[in-house]
Amino acid sequence: MKAKELQELLDFIAKSGLNKVNIETEEFKISVQREPNTKQIVSMSAAPAPAAPQQAPAAPTLAPAAATTPAAPAAEPASSASYTPLKSPMIGTFYRSSGPDAPVFVQVGDTVEKGQVICIIEAMKLFNEIEAEQAGRIVKVLVENATPVEYDQPLFLIE
Template sequence: MDLRKLKTLIDLVSESNISELEITEADGKVRIVKSDGAVAVPMMMAAPVAAPVAAAPVAAAVAAPVVPEETGYIVKSPMVGTFYRAAGPNAKAFAEIGQQIKEGEPICIIEAMKIMNEIDTDVGGTITKVLCENGQPVEFGQPLFVIE
């Protein structure tokens, strides 16, 4: 996919009400997700290995947020999706700060492709931090909880 086409897609997402766009073509795949600052950011792009890539100026650089080092065991997201602390809007949260949990207990749900995936903890202990907001999109490997 050439850079002019990519720039057009980024402009389309940033000027519209859509928050995410994914396009797959024979020469690659691009996924654009609108960030909180209303700027569209290409999330991934795969191109054939044989395709030559010309150097071009970057339209915008996005720095990853600085996450302070956490102590304790960090439960990370096993998938990309939407983070939910409870099974439903009026349901009690699976895990609260200060709550004792046992290994294998469910601590949240991640919705991916309209499927609710219950996420279990790998260790027992006390929940010391919840690092995501309810309804927040999460990436693979993103920290969700800290357990001491």
């Protein structure tokens, strides 16, 4: 399990309100227990046979508990409350332009219209043009060019 995946799992557990979670696969065994003061204790031990495809079943077992408990408030500054995130509709690799030598689709400060192409996400060798879901001004680019993105991950902030 990569450090980023571990951090995402810990964040998910923190937001879900669960006090104890045990996950065991052929690749690893992880136990997370939270004390009433929200301090997190993590212990992880590796097992010999790595099996990446078996990591996926662990997440659905936690999802129903998260749906029944309220989420923790976001730790974003109050100034970003008026901004709307433009989120990734799929998993893939994020590109700001159509090619290495091409200009970027949008920059900070640009005004975009609904339906305007703002980036490309490559998924399984297909390049998907991602369009703005609303009109507004780009305030911040949240993802570096040519980096992987997850489903529903914020890509841009728009006002």
